Amino acid sequence: MAIKSASPTPSIFKKKSYPAMNTxxxxxxxxxxxxxxxxxxxxxxxxxxxxxxxxxxxxxxxxxxxxxxxxxxxxxFGHCGNEDYRYTSHYNPAHPVKGVTEQDPPYYILLTTYISYILVIIFGHIRDFFGKRFKHSSYRHLLAHDGYAALNSDFDSFYTRRLKLRIDDCFSHPVTGVPGRTIVLLDRYSPNYNKTFLPTGTRTRAMNLSSYNYLGFAQGKGACTEAVVESVNRYGVSACGSRLEGGTLDLHMQAESLVARFIGMEDALISSMGFATNSTIIPALVSKGCLVISDELNHASIRFGVRLSGANVRVFKHNDMQALESLLREVISQGQPKTHRPWKKILLIVEGLYSMEGTLVALPQIIELKKKYKFYLFIDEAHSIGALGPHGRGVCDYYGINPRSVDILMGTFTKSFGAAGGYISGNKVLVDRLRVYGHTGPYAEAMSPPILTQIIASMASIMGITLPEKSSSSRSLIRNTEGPIPGVEYEQYPGKAPVSALPPWMLTPSTMVDGSEGLTRLRRLAFNTRYLNRGLRKLGFITYGHDDSPIVPLLLFNPGKMAVFSRLMRTRATPIVIVVVAYPATPLVTSRVRFCLSASHTKEDIDTLLAACDEIGDLLDLKQAAGERWPLHEIITRAVELVNMEEVP
Structure with a gap:
């Protein structure tokens, strides 16, 4: 599919001599x-x-x-020179922390959604019944053969075969190139009703609303990329070992020092995989005789890690502080099951930003409960670090809370920093213990040098760099717990990064040194998130989440509308790639589309997205929200006013 430019290419340029711009x-x-x-x-x-x-x-x-x-x-990364299209992500203490009220659609929407599932289930079971009786080739994987039991259960695979298969063209679409402001789709078709897909050989460039590239650092050009290329020349592409068996490079120590400074903690430990950060570190924190209190919407990596630990687990209603306090009173007073002995330790695990709901943790209230009930607090900031707060330091920065009032801060580098892996940060004694007892240290492959360099470069771009008064030709590694080094200016959290904490061969452009590039990205992301969130609500859509969340879930409810919405977006004159999500990742009747915003998007990109949603929303009867509505042209014209409103009526 050919993509037409939104504006014509200028045909006349004033001829003049300009210096070559090679980078x-x-x-x-x-x-x-x-x-x-x-x-x-x-x-x-x-x-x-x-x-x-x-x-x-x-x-x-x-x-x-x-x-x-x-x-x-x-x-x-789209260019946007208008300073009006900027906003600072922060919490206003004048307004109490309150949960997001989830609107319910009209009853006929819920009724038709349930009827859709009932019809799929009935006809699916009928087809399975006759298919297995006549031993159709499509059902061989469900039938016993040569004395073996069936490899797959028909019950386990029923949803996949009877619902997901019908809309499988909306999932796992192959792409190529940089997942930035736009992305290139490898076009495909299915000759057998989505059982298999074949490439057509063509490509389509589309606007990208599907990647967790919050700050737009996933680029093939720029200062970060140039630093990564240099690291490949110096270190190669792999550490070829685990951290405790010869895989620790100087880059690992520099990255961990910088992460600790960025987060505001004493020390940090990095892991080569975000999912493994939770699933391998949590068993090193708690064990049998301990209690984990978990939000009901916590990520699968947290659930898996808790299961491996052997600790008891209790779940409370999502972001409900009254339910949490009631549960704390119960578990503290009752103690361990049967014996009623006190728990060895109580660990509360929550997320900073919930990726399916777009809601922020009520951190100020949790801190007050922590002071009252004396439990340990673990916050998963996979989606909030780098994306929230005036300085991009996550939910603590967003709420203006000292990060050291939280015991453990975990996060990933796969979203805001355009890299891979994750980190655990806390006090030095705890982190040193996790280096040995966490399974990532002795067993997992150490993070590769290019990824480490991307983390250092992108984080330094957000922080800015403090240059010594007298530059030195050598830079020593600085761990967060070491004393001050002569010639290096230290700043309190959330300050800049000392130049000696960076690799000596890394180029530091002026926009990285003064932090202007990172600040611009943060403010552009904050504007885009509030604009889209509030714009969709003003159009009449039911959305979940907070205004400052870079993930914006738009409710579709009916499973059939997921496929239609995705296909209509993908086949527009300006194609748009989105993510649709349904059961079991969400409750059965709350199918949704998740828009993942980025600083790389311009205000005009959001206008284009709102126009597409407005048109498709009318077609699919999705505008079911209560409240005042604005026409599309008014939303686009009053975008700056809409973003800067304290509350949207």
Missing amino acids: AASYLSAVSEADARARAHGGTPNSTPALSLSSSVTTSSEDTVLHEIFTTVHTE
């Missing part, structure tokens, strides 16, 4: 200077039009750029 960093610098000239002459800096591959950046006739660099950069 994306120099290109972006030229763009910033062009915007500054536009402001100086009373003009307004322009944004990249939605999915434009070759549009002009500014209105000045002096500003021309290399077309190839423009095309590469802006498909990954």
Whole structure:
């Protein structure tokens, strides 16, 4: 499918000699200077039009750029020079922390949803009954053969075969290239009703609302990428060992030191896989005789880790502080089952941002309960670190809470930092123990050097860098618990990173040193999230989550609407790639689409998305929310006002 540019390519450029711009960093610098000239002459800096591959950046006739660099950069990270399209993610203490009220649709929506599932189940069982009786080839995997029991249970695979198979074209779509502002789909078709897919050989570039690239650091061009390329030249692509068996590089120590400073903790431990960070570290924290109190919507990695630990587990209603306090009173007073002895330790595990609901943890209330009931607190910040708070330091930064009032902060690098793996941070004694007793240390492959470099570079871009008054040719490693080193200026949390904490060969552009690049990304993401969240509600859609969440769930309810919504988005004139989610990842009747926003998106991208949702929402009867509605053109015109409102009526 050919993608048409949202605006025509300028046919006339003023011929003038310009210095060669060989890197994306120099290109972006030229763009910033062009915007500054536009402001100086009373003009307004322009944004990249939605999915434009070759549009002009500014209105000045002096500003021309290399077309190839423009095309590469802006498909990954859209240019937006308008400072009005910025917002700072923060919690207003004047407003008490309150949960998000989930709206219910009209009864006919729920009724038709249940009827849809009933019909699928009835006809599915009828087909299974006759298929197995006539021993159709499609059912061989469910039948005993040569004395063996059936490998798969028909009950276990019923949902997959009878519902998911019908809409399987909406899942696991192969892609290629950078998962940035846009993404390239490898087109495919199915000759046998979604049982198998065959490539067509063509490709489609689409707007990307499906990747966890919150700050847009997943780029093929830029300062971070150049640092990664240099690390490959120096270190290769693998550590070839576990952390406790010859796999620890100086980059591991530098990354852990920087992560600890970024989080605001004494020390940190990094792991090569985010899921494994929870599933292998939690068993090292609790064991038999301990109690884990878990939010009912916690991630599968947390649940798996708790099961491995052998600890008792109690679950409380999602983000319900009254239910949590009631449970705390019960478990503390009753003690262990049968013996009623006191628990060895009580560990409360919650998430900072819940990826299926888009809700934020009520951290101020949990801290008050922690002071009252004396339990340990573990926060999974996989989706909140880097994406929330004025400085991008997660939910503690968002709420203005000292991170050391939390015992353990866990997070991943796969979302905001454009890398892979995860971390555990806490006091030094605890982290040192986890290095030995956690299974990631002796058994898991150490994180590879390119990934470590991406983490260091992206984190330094957010923090900014403190340069010594007298630069030294050598940089020593700095662990968070060491004393001050002469010539290095230290800043309190949430301060900048000392230059000596970075690899000595890493280039540090001015935008990385002053932290302006990271701040811009944070503020663009905050604007995009509030704009889309509130814009969808003003259009009449039922959405879940908080306004500052970069994940925006839009409720579809009926399973048949998932496939139609996804296909209509993907086949528009400006294709849009989204994620649809259903049971068992969500409750049966709350199928939804999750929009994953990024700082790489421009305001015009969100306008395009809102226009698509408005049109498809009318077609599928999705606008069922109560409250005041605005027409689409008013939402687009009043976007800045909508974002800056304290409360949306």
